[in-house]
Amino acid sequence: MSIPSIVTPPLSGTFSTESVSNDSTDLISISEIFGPTIQGEGALIGTQTIFVRTAGCDYRCSWCDTGYAVLPEFDNDWKNMDAESVFNKIESLSNKQAMWITLSGGNPAMQNLEPLIKLGQAKGYKFSMETQGSIAKPWFALLDQLTFSPKPPSSGMRFKHKGLQRCLDACETLEIINSQTHPDVSLKFVVADQDDLLWAKEIAEQYPQLPCYVQPCNNNADINVDNRSTADDLENKEENSPYDQKQKMLWLIDAVQSLNWTDVRVLPQLHVWLNVE
Numbered sequence: 001m002s003i004p005s006i007v008t009p010p011l012s013g014t015f016s017t018e019s020v021s022n023d024s025t026d027l028i029s030i031s032e033i034f035g036p037t038i039q040g041e042g043a044l045i046g047t048q049t050i051f052v053r054t055a056g057c058d059y060r061c062s063w064c065d066t067g068y069a070v071l072p073e074f075d076n077d078w079k080n081m082d083a084e085s086v087f088n089k090i091e092s093l094s095n096k097q098a099m100w101i102t103l104s105g106g107n108p109a110m111q112n113l114e115p116l117i118k119l120g121q122a123k124g125y126k127f128s129m130e131t132q133g134s135i136a137k138p139w140f141a142l143l144d145q146l147t148f149s150p151k152p153p154s155s156g157m158r159f160k161h162k163g164l165q166r167c168l169d170a171c172e173t174l175e176i177i178n179s180q181t182h183p184d185v186s187l188k189f190v191v192a193d194q195d196d197l198l199w200a201k202e203i204a205e206q207y208p209q210l211p212c213y214v215q216p217c218n219n220n221a222d223i224n225v226d227n228r229s230t231a232d233d234l235e236n237k238e239e240n241s242p243y244d245q246k247q248k249m250l251w252l253i254d255a256v257q258s259l260n261w262t263d264v265r266v267l268p269q270l271h272v273w274l275n276v277e
């Protein structure tokens, strides 16, 4: 199975930030659906949720931990599903108990998730999403919570302000809002080193109205950045020990304090620390 909408960036680490306002298909490319589990990151950390991980991404971050949802060589594991089928799976996993649904990826903004969101919200489910802020969709305005996670220099990707601004503007797409809903929007930065932290602070200062979270990068680099990594590379990737994760967290707390950056929250990747999916 191939994913026609996937964008393979050039090796220089540049990428498309063009808005995509019209979705050509109502099928959603899915990597995995699982839960309930806890949200391990960001504004909803600790919240029970079902994860819907879409397949395909317009980025190739050096430390990506979901290569199986990004690299085309995994496309045999991906499924094209309509919104009803995805929601049936969600209802089955949640025993029809309304809860948070986390839309993740890959980059979920590559898909048309409007029908799924409307279907779920009609049954009382709430939708949260994380995306890097490179592709804007009008249906962002329907989400209950939206985390933009611009990728720092260590990712090997190049950040474009215009792309993020288009995404923020999309959250205000009035034509699509059928009630008082607006997403709660926040920023989240993965930080691998001091350069990343300085960069994140600079970006966050341009959006003082948005709650901001930073978290240590818990994955080792050199996966996917040139789109030549293989499934074996991912299998053999060395993972951080809990000790490493703690050291990174302590370093990040100290580094944030050294910068006098007081209006940011430092969070771990809880699910990584606890080694739960």
Ligand code: SF4
Pocket: 057, 058, 059, 060, 061, 063, 064, 065, 066, 067, 070, 105, 106, 107, 132, 151
């Ligand atoms: S870490 Fe980068 S490559 Fe991986 S899913 Fe997120 S944006 Fe895509």
